[in-house]
Amino acid sequence: MKKTLTRKHTDTPQNRRIIPLVHPVLGxxxxxxxxxxxxxxxxxxxxxxxxxxxxxxxxxxxxxxxxxxxxxxxxxxxxxxxxxxxxxxxxxxxxxxxxxxxxxxxxxxxxxxxxxxxxxxxxxxxxxxxxxxxxxxxxxxxxxxxxxxxxxxxxxxxxxxxxxxxxxxxxxxxxxxxxxxxxxxxxxxxxxxxxxxxxxxxxxxxxxxxxxxxxxxxxxxxxxxxxxxxxxxxxxxxxxxxxxxxxxxxxxAQIKQLPRWTQKRRANARFLTNQLKGISTLITPVEPPNTTPAYHQYTVRVPAGVRDAFMTHLHSRGIGCGVYYATPIHQQPLYAGLGYKAGICPVAEQAAREVVSLPVHPLLTARDLRAIVAAVNEFFK
Ligand SMILES: Cc1ncc(COP(=O)(O)O)c(C=O)c1O
Structure with missing residues (x-):
């Protein structure tokens, strides 16, 4: 039996609707x-x-x-x-x-x-x-x-x-x-x-x-x-x-729904990429040949200098977002003891300064998706 995907929006203290970055589906x-x-x-x-x-x-x-x-x-x-x-x-x-x-x-x-x-x-x-x-x-x-x-x-x-x-x-x-x-x-x-x-x-x-x-x-x-x-x-x-x-x-119960949720994640990602790919300072996720991604996260890349302001803007528009991962593992204090330091993996270190994940979960509505696109466009216009 198909489960209807519904969710309760989180209310802020100002009682404004927030589109959460992640949302488990339990019914x-x-x-x-x-x-x-x-x-x-x-x-x-x-x-x-x-x-x-x-x-x-x-x-x-x-x-x-x-x-x-x-x-x-x-x-x-x-x-x-x-x-x-x-x-x-x-x-x-x-x-x-x-x-x-x-x-x-x-x-x-x-x-x-x-x-x-x-x-x-x-x-x-x-x-x-x-x-x-x-x-x-x-x-x-x-x-x-x-x-x-x-x-x-x-x-x-x-x-x-x-x-x-x-x-x-x-x-x-x-x-x-x-x-x-x-x-x-x-x-x-x-x-x-x-x-x-x-x-x-x-x-x-x-x-x-x-x-x-x-x-x-x-x-x-x-x-x-x-x-x-x-x-x-x-x-x-x-x-x-x-x-x-x-x-x-x-x-x-969850894995019964998984194929449908994955399709929804992929459709959400497709919509976001189509709408956002024209922004010259934002890089949308790639789908290399041979891959069918499951979009656990929809992660874009923005210049490091604007990432904080971009995220503040998204939050101000009620869009949840997050950074995965702000510090590469080799730069975590735990790993300093193994002799690892900044500079050994420069590509990962740069990505850590530039990535931002936007909501892509299966409970997003068409209205949510349009709101995400509008908020991103508003920042970069
Ligand atoms: C890439 C990756 N590896 C391992 C884990 C560890 O999984 P868990 O939190 O269930 O221990 C997670 C998630 O938290 C993860 O995202």
Whole structure:
């Protein structure tokens, strides 16, 4: 059954309508399923977790899905299952949420950063290759499909084979995005999804690891359940990274709607790009060949000198907006201890000064979209 997309606008103290940057879509179906699970009394692990895993893996075209407590634990479990050990190096992007690189630190491994592509904001295959040649023994490459735009999976699959590293996809922002018509999360050795409240599908907090590899799947299952193997013995040190039945129930309701929400995000993005592409000082998102993005964020680029004023203007017109990410990971104080500093990834550093995300979520109305365009045009006219 189709769910009508409606939302309550947030009221400001002046009682003015605000178009929020992100907006989870939760309705009757989620409420009913949660009520059913509570009535059943089975609120920790249970059959809804299994159904959620199977349905999400099928939706993405992966052989195995393992539900976990959040996207960060999904990344951590995926890395461990791909045999990343203390002291190993993992190549990744500095332009992502900090959890991407922190999951590498959680393994006792060392994040090694390559720069991003200035048009896609994703890890640059050319710079990744430069770093892979310079650094010896990189154990894994972790790509992020940032803002829902697939990274160049042909190039990274080739690089991972050539340099003998595992390829892990951080799909936290990319549910349903496709590379050459293959859904992301089904291409690398393992993939991690987040189902946090603001993601394209949510379970409140939650995550999923996907893989096509039976051995990796078995190791993830063990890692997330205190190292317990199929014979109820504990052979490795694991964690409690399990998802609850309640959260999985919400996830089942969410992924049913996901294809439609993704279509709506794409249509919203298309409208915005058509309307905004004429502004010479604003750069709209690209859709490179082979990509079908999921538009977790619709991110434009403006000159660094006007970004604050632009955002203040949008807020004054009731348009939510945000910056993802104002500080690249290698410039975070936590990473100073690893010897990283400004200047090592100049493309990411410049992007961090210029990007702004505008609302693109599926609850936007035609009126909302016109209001966003009008506010942006008004600033640049
Ligand atoms: C790119 C990326 N990686 C990892 C994560 C971590 O996910 P979670 O917040 O569910 O732990 C997030 C989201 O928060 C993310 O956006």
């Amino acid at each position: 009757k179906e989620e409420k009913n399923i949660v009520a059913k699970i509570i009535d059943s009394g089975i609120i920790a692990s249970g059959s809804y977790v299994e159904t959620f895993e199977t349905q999400f893996a099928r939706y993405c075209g992966a052989a195995h899905g393992i539900a976990v407590s959040n996207g960060t634990t999904a990344l951590h479990a995926a890395l461990l299952a791909c045999s990343v050990k203390p002291g190993d190096k993992v190549l990744t992007t500095p332009f992502s949420f900090i959890a991407t690189a922190n999951s590498i630190l959680h393994c006792g491994a060392i994040p090694v950063f390559a720069d991003i592509d200035p048009a896609t904001y994703n890890l640059s295959p050319a710079d990744a290759e430069r770093v892979l040649r310079r650094e010896k023994n990189i154990k894994a490459i972790m790509v992020v499909h940032l803002y829902g735009l697939p990274a160049d999976m042909d190039a990274f699959t080739k690089l991972s084979k050539k340099h003998g590293c595992a390829l892990i996809e951080d799909c936290a922002q990319a549910h349903g995005a496709q590379w050459r018509k293959r859904t992301v999360g089904s291409i690398g050795d393992a993939a991690a999804f987040s189902f946090y409240a603001t993601k394209n599908a949510t379970t409140g907090e939650g995550g999923v690891v996907l893989t096509n590899d039976n051995a990796i799947a078995a190791r993830v299952r063990q890692i997330i359940n205190h190292g317990r193997d199929g014979h109820a013995t504990h052979t490795i040190l694991g964690f409690n990274y399990r998802l609850t039945n309640i959260a999985a129930g919400i996830g089942i």
